[in-house]
Amino acid sequence: MKGIIEAAKAVESKIIENRHALHQIPEIGFDLPATAAYIKEQLREIGIEPKDCGGPVAPEVREKFRSAGFPDMANCTGITATIGQGEPCILLRGDMDALPMKETSGLTFASQNNFAHTCGHDSHAAMLLGAARILKAMESELKGTVKLMFQPGEELGYGSKLMIEAGLMESPKVDAAIAIHVMSDIEAGQVQYIKGITSAAMDTYMLKIKGKGGHSSMPHKAVDPNMIMTQLYTALNLLPGREIDPQETVILTAGKAAGGSAPNIIPDTAELQVGIRSYNKEARAHILQRVPEMIDHYVKAWRGEYDMVKFSTPSTYNDAELCNTLLPFVREAAGADKVVEAAKPLPGSEDFSHVSDLVPGLFLMLGAGKPGAYPMHNPNMVLDESVFATGSAIYANCAAEWLAANAK
Ligand SMILES: [Zn+2]
Ligand SMILES: [Zn+2]
Known part of the structure; x- marks a missing residue:
């Protein structure tokens, strides 16, 4: 898409501002009231009406997590929003939950409570808001619908499942999905993918x-x-x-x-x-x-x-055909020499898998640091913020181009 890098650069300071705001108010699990309220306010500022996708957690699910030692979580604060209209529909996932640990990064915008965004989900939500700004500005050119998915409870491996049960994949029906995860120990700006099984x-x-x-x-x-x-x-x-x-x-x-x-x-x-x-x-x-x-x-x-x-x-699965279709657009946004096939799947798990079980999915890893840096889930983990605009550009470019290629 012509001008994608410039469009992302234009919203870069806003992405970083959004990330700093979310980083200071981390919340864990399914119930993220402050985080969700901030994201909804930002969506409204962009001119997009957010929709709740979650609601009260079923008693048996609530009890299952409570009995396993998690805090009691009454609500799932998932959010969806759409840009464009009609078929087909591509979903962009950004998760937004943090981890139960005390941050020791020393950042000026470090967490103000006892939780920490040490898996970078604050940056995922901010990059998705950045993509929303880019896509909203070109809404009339979109050949279908982009559905934004702001997901809680990823670290519990269950948040996307609750959103699916609450109707995530319907009205409009989702045809394909993309998720991006930052990685503090991959070279900044590098994008890694795998065809087939991507996470454990x-x-x-x-x-x-x-x-x-x-x-x-x-x-x-x-x-x-x-x-x-x-x-x-x-x-x-x-x-x-x-x-x-x-x-x-x-x-x-x-x-x-x-x-x-x-x-x-x-x-x-x-x-x-x-x-x-x-x-x-x-x-x-x-x-x-x-x-x-x-x-x-x-x-x-x-x-x-x-x-x-x-x-x-389950394992996250990257659909080979979707991967082949989208890789040129990932390269356009990130730089052709930056996009490489990863040597092996992630040893961690990722609950985007519940989505990629239902529709063709692509999960990308975006380098935001360097090899040997503090890894994800470490209380000292820091991210190179210069890559966030690239993340937004990838989301927006892949969504717009996929809709154009699959226009009904
Ligand atoms: Zn994590
Ligand atoms: Zn994560």
């Missing part, structure tokens, strides 16, 4: 093992949940190495294994929380069958009981 699937089991507490001198009168937990811990750790094709990657980590309070007390309960990352669909299906089986058998073999809560985020 993540499956989490939060397990509470219930035994029967007692005196350590009388184990025969108790059911020791710590013993059950350690047996199960070992068995689960052996599973990838013994039952998965060694050429496939499955990473199983029991990040929490805890129980008890003193050497002479057998406790009532113990906790085991296991996160499993995988890429291959068959390997994942095998693990999803075997982990619950092992939990059930091990706990019952030693006369225990358990409560289990499970969370799942």
